Amino acid sequence: MHHVFAIALVVFSVASGGSARGELSAGAAVVDVTPEQLPVLVNGGMLGREADTVKTPLSARSLVLDDGEDRLAIVVVDSCMMPRALLDEAKAAAAAQTGIPADRILISATHTHSAPSSMACLGTEADPSYVPFLRRKLVEAIAGAAGNLEPARVGWGVVDAGEYTALRRWIRRPDRLADDPFGNPTLRANMHAASNWDDVTGESGPEDPDLSLIALQSADGRPLAVLANFSMHYFGDQSLSADYFGLFCEGLKSRLAGESEAEGEGPPFVGIMSHGCSGDIYRVDYAKPPGSRGEDLTIQSYADALVDRAVGAYESIEFRADADLEMAEARVPLRYRVPDAQRLDWARRVVEAMGDRPPKDTTEVYAREQLILHEWQSTEVVVQAIKIGELAIATTPTETYALTGLKIKLQSPLEKTMVIELANGGDGYIPPPEQHLLGGYNTWAARSAGLEVQAEPKIVEAALGLLEDVSGCDRAEYRQPVGPASEAIRSLRPAAYWRLDEFSGPRAIDHVNDHDAFYEPGVAFFLEGPRPDAFSPGGRPNRSAHLAGGRIDARIPGLGDRYSVSLWCWNGMPEGARDVSGWLFARGHDRDRDGGNDRLGVGGTGEAQGRLIFSPGGPAGGDRPLVGRTAIERWTWHHVVLVRDGDSVRIHLDGDPEPEIEAPAVAGSAPRLDQIFLGGRCDGDSTWEGRLDEIAVFDRVLTVEEIERLSPR
Template sequence: MKPTSASLLLAALALFLPTQVFAELQAGAVIVDVTPTKFPVLVNGSMVSRSVSTVKTKINARAIVVADDEERLAIVVVDSCMLPRPLLDEVKKLTAQRTKIPADHILISATHAHSAPSSLACLGTNADPEYVPFLRGKLVDAIAAAEANLEPAQVGWGSENAADYTALRRWILRPDRLRNDPFGNPTVRATMHAGTNWDNAVGESGPEDPELSLISFRATNGRPIALLANFSMHYFGDASLSADYFGLYCNGLQEKLGKKVDKDAPPFVAIMSHGCSGDIYRRDYTKPKDQWAFTDDINEYAQGLIKITLQAYNNINYLQDADIEMAENRLQMNYRVPNKQLLEWSQKIVKELGDRLPKTQEEIYAREQVILHERQSTEIVTQALRIGDIAIATTPNETYALTGLKLKKQSPLAKTMVIELANGGDGYIPPPEQHLLGGYNTWAARSAGLEVLAEPRIVESDLELLEKVSNQRRKFYQQSRGPAAGAILALKPAAYWRLDEFNGPRARDASGNQRDAIYEPAIAYFLEGPESKSFCKADETNRAVHFAGNRLQARINDLKDQYSISLWIWNGMPLDAREISGWMFSQGPNHGLAAYGGHLGLGGTEFPGKLVFMNGSDRKLHAGQTAVERWTWNQVTLVRDGDTVKVYLNGKPEIELKSAPGKPGPMLEQLFFGGRTDNQSNWEGRLDEIAVFNRALTPAEVKTLAQ
């Protein structure tokens, strides 16, 4: 066939057009024994100093080096509680001199085993002076050995839900059960393991992240090279010295998958990195102990995670042509230093200590105040890397599960892993609102001393790095709309707050009317809401907020005397705790109880568990007939039609008032959710899917809201 002029032109252009070139991926991995050789050795993870002279399981450093035609990077996970940035910076510098890997292309993280040698001074324990230089050399050896094992490779991603193996350990206490901090002040509103006593607590302080994610590397012939896993669960707890469940998990996987390795090839390497676990533990305090998914046997726990891992591993699809990219930021962070009065108190205690190590909580935190005062600030490292369409982000902290979810759900790449305690051990970084709830995770010390805004600064740094390595913009997170959300929108609300935010101060209006509401500070975000399958699509979790003494404020100026309020409620207070368990909705001027206001709540010792409505004029409680069970989701609708007020529970009428005062006016524009206008007996629990209508809904319409 004679070529046309058009085809000749295209052929000529092709000579000058760039050809897409795929990078050949390479990977190598190794395990290096970093068990100390000199005993006794200090062990980190306790309030007071301790040392051991026995070894239960080996302590290892597990390394992967990944390369393409242009870049090389290393990922190392060490059986350690925490690793200090200065030590890791030395390791990276020495490694860069010995290998072809730049210092800023090396990620080194700790598993957070509380039964491993101490490499970082924290609370009552110092770093072991003989172990630290030993570990430094071993880490350089590990990276160099992994680089020497580089070979053509393929990479793939796997993920499974392991919800039975992780749960919230930080629970919010009742407002009448506050505890003292180490300085004698009653600031502890949320604390670890408070859920063991249901009478003391009102609910979890945040979400969990049940994802067990995997990055798998294999040779081009299918032989497994390495598997990097990531899971958000704090240490299990084991006898020293040991690698905790992290080591058992890795050894178990190597036994199962390592059989496929050729005898002349390097051994298969399994690695478990630490996910965002600052407020996470293995015990699900929402259930009685006899309903927990597993016993206190660490081997059973590790085997359960291995079983789930294999389910994900067997479904992995691999890419051979994958390029890599890595970037890091170094941020200056201030410490929360003591004021003059606290410093003087601390200095007096430390002077009395002399050369003795602290033994009491008061002594430990007094010494920490002096150390923070001396240091004032520090430098932290954040990183992001990409391998093909897979990303990893890091924090140098004990990071809450919520923080990890923020990064995963906003990352430009759907396949994103978040590794905490990487490139440093800079303590807990609670989201800012969690500082208001207090507790061990917030007490200023090297274990939790960074500025209040450290968490959002680190999240933003990681998102910027993820954008850089992927050359894509971050995602905007918003819940999908399931049928229940669609039913609310079909009724044309004046405002609709889904309460699916990661943080405040704004609650986005989903109605399209741009009437955002404002969160007051003491709120816990992103907890599980009602009926996920109804309000969202697919496997997405519907999200809600937990009110811990503060409210959500809104102003709607066209309600007049005909309006409706729809919301889902979840009460956390025991019904015998106070007269009113909590007020969920209130209308009127702030800080008072005007005669024309209206207030909707849930009874406590009076009308236990029943809906109650109170007019500001007569202050009389009008109660429903049906008791609401604690820690369950229920739908409530209040309908005002002139002087008539009706309150519905799950679509059925509960309260009806024929002559309720409340003339329209500017003060009735102010709406409060999660508390009363005068802040008396504010809501202690969750609210979700709040909708306001500028008309009186019919009983049939109310019924659709509860379906």
Template structure:
């Protein structure tokens, strides 16, 4: 009898522990909104080259907080209507919030929306931080976290995603090599810059990809009542006027809340927030579009984007998420400080200001050099958090769209959101390959001052944290092999470079021959390739590289006289820019042209403008095609070298564009090939290239046709 009672007692205890464990593992979510609008005027406003102030509030600016707990861990996600918020202020707010809640400081994420019409919390360019406003902002952020935790209730979580490509586009375009601009230091370094495509004749193409994904994490009570929605979109900002304003982010959040409250009358306290996706090189206007956007004012733009968001919200399926996790890392990065000569130049200009704020671009950047010299380095914070099968990663600055895509494409969890301007503000962080192209996003200042390799270090840190919180390894970075790609591989090329990389210097060979090639500086990555081909799987964007003065190089070994090259090309140069618009392919000794070399390109100005050209040696006759190739269009080329015969095919046409049976047989001693430029770096390619295959034999007409198939 005693044993029986004892066993019953053990069973009861076990059931109690299990019940307690289940209760502890249940997801709880709370949310709150706190007004962070200034109370004293005038107030400094961020977002411009020189200082400005505001005297009134057009729309309130807010701190919107979501606290999530599984009983053992709690995390907070906070989005604040501010242009940028420094790490020191945010660390202070986190420590204060931790003292008033159960949250740990390293389990709090605070990001800025990047509205350019909010009070200045961060000194950058010609605007200082508003020291009167900062204490109010800090305390109101803390208050939003405390209030959100007080509202915790059992909840379920869901994920939604939709593409909104008409609402985001590249604003950073690559300038023509003959139209380079000067930087603020008086040097002609600007090969790429924001909004350069306002005049299409000045540019050759976008400098990177966009990320059109509008992603959402939504929480509802067990009764199906919405609690909170966190949206994320990669679009720099839609400026409102006059300040103070929450920009389009505030309109979006209020519109989402109104929609939910109309559909769910019990959701009186629902909180909608929008975080900033990676968009340092992104804006709302598509300079490549033939027609202007129908969303030319902030209201029509926001309403249309909100329509996509609300449609997506209604498709979300909710589920229990019994565990959450969060990880953080901190590390130091150097600033690109001025050398002695530039520092002296800057100090002389700053001395003339006599303590006044700078009023010209030159004065702004002179002062920034002095400040960077004083700072030398900074600490950055990177985080990742998991909510069930959803993961969020952060970057502490204005990263480019490709940075977010790197994390999304490699994340082991399909549901991945990337929030930028989180936990600090160190301005633009371009990928390393963007620095040689210059432009505003790279000019050394607190708005863009970190070391050249800051971006890959930040992305690598975020990726490691994603692996840590998910417990799974990252996915490999490689696009799928569609039917056209498989057809190329079936033709047995000696090397096949798909040019789908996200960074330099290696172009992977997709064959089993392991003949990787090397990118030179002056190439940018992961742009859209030929859209009409089946090079990637259905529904997947085929990717390519854009060449802006750099080349792809490979030592192919001592080849026979017979060889072939296949590639897709997209010319960014107008025909009247120079004698040769650009060289596509070159086989010769490096750093010059010799009698043994041969080169394929497109004629620039003159009688044969826009036509393919084949040139051998230095004195031999030049062969020219018949078809004028339009700028900014995808085309396919195959060069076939068969002894003394040369044939160049365009777009799979049965008849060669260029043909000659009496060309000098090339030397097999030449083992260097260059794609996207000539061996002597003359008139290198300006535009996109994709799917480059090299064959150590002459292709047949049938093989050429298969390679050109769309």
């Protein structure tokens, strides 16, 4: 079993108890946390703002569970984010009042951007009158749920709600970089960049479509509460408002409470919507043309649609009363990304010029943030795991990317796992390490995104270790399912087969031999790949890598001048953006000034626009490449096979037995030259901007019949 002690765990506690447990009890409550004094500061923007009206009430929705030996509490608050210090104080007060240990209390924010500010961040301070009010209300919510405990049954439901969530963070073209607040052209990926398709090459990560439910019933089947979880950042509403989270909770209550509540049977039903991993997620699907991205949805129709999905999932839930409870907590020390001497000097000069007034623009906001990070240097974050019978909850204290949530879910010891973000603190964005290189708002050092580059893997490791401890089982090993198309590749005995389904780099695993390849920096992971029905059966997406400046470096010992390369490609560059849209394959030494040999790519401008191009490279290759006949549509998957047979070459597209390119081509590769590059030339010119997947290299010439087997139609 893997434990999280390896990352210097500061405080660690596991709820004790044997295998024999009493009957599960549950209680739920809702406490109004709408401020009593207006106006109030509102968080969630770059600059400070106030609100003096209330559109919808704000709530703290709580759930207390007891199995006869252990008791725990879960609270979800209509707030943008809440600092750990405030929550620690509320937990201590609640523990004194209810007897529930502080490290068995989970408190998270919904992340509505239209709620009072309880945490200073960017250009907004914490509202001084609201913070103590909220602290009291959190204690009240926990005590109220504890007072409503009664025998209960629990069950799990999940439904695909992918049409209501999408990636908001897209990768920009390498020639369309923008400046960060410090004046540097680092912005390679950013939120909402795909509002103009000409600027971008594709999404920077996967989405998580699951709307998950942990449902509680009384012993006689009366609905008590539902804890839902969904990964969508926020809808956006007039302040003050609980956003779609509150509308969902009320809609679920009206659909599930039924006649029992009208007749006054027991405490009211409580619907709870917790925030899934949504740091790079929004409701607008930029992959669709304008006008069909969900722009016509109102906040009410959006919430109603999610309620419809949730009710459908609820109706299929099987409940049980013998669920035992376990809970564990870790406090993980992390450092901030503090400014270097040059940036610190710049920040001091900007802030000195501001005087006592608050920041008025992005530059001033980030200058002040540098001074704060420099003063703080380090922190500790809280990570938790809960087991409820066969169900699990893991938490992060941050705005977490969907990929991070998938890492935890797909490796959890318990298949039925939800991940709640912004729990037990508001520690900002934690991009996976490779995403820092792509830049963007989510990476700019501030309290909103200031944790160390390795914060994401450390928090994932902490969550998985805690899940192992509460479940008593080892974490799952994620394996991409093997479909008929994968079996077809394996049956032809390739020298190497890279599925490119990794969560992270730098290693790309060879699934048939030991020829692992290596990702260079500039790659995004776990994007959707081609033909999931053929490569990844069972309802799981096929996964691929998106190249954004990086290549894949591989070596095939003994590769001669008779070989074949089979790969799937998805071009992210607009037509005509540059001379060559991108190179897919090259053979030769790294940094070869001639670009290497046997170069295969997709043309950009001129007569080769959008069509396959091939150059044997070297002195004999000339400058004019061979050109295919078929245009390759942008943002679509295509299967390409390169066959080198001594002094001739042929290239097939999408399994067509008629080659796109077939010609004599003097071999430029020495028989013992075993290094190849995928997604770029040897000299790094015009690297591939888009996705690659399911790459196989054969140390022999494939026949037309074999190529047709590799390209399912």
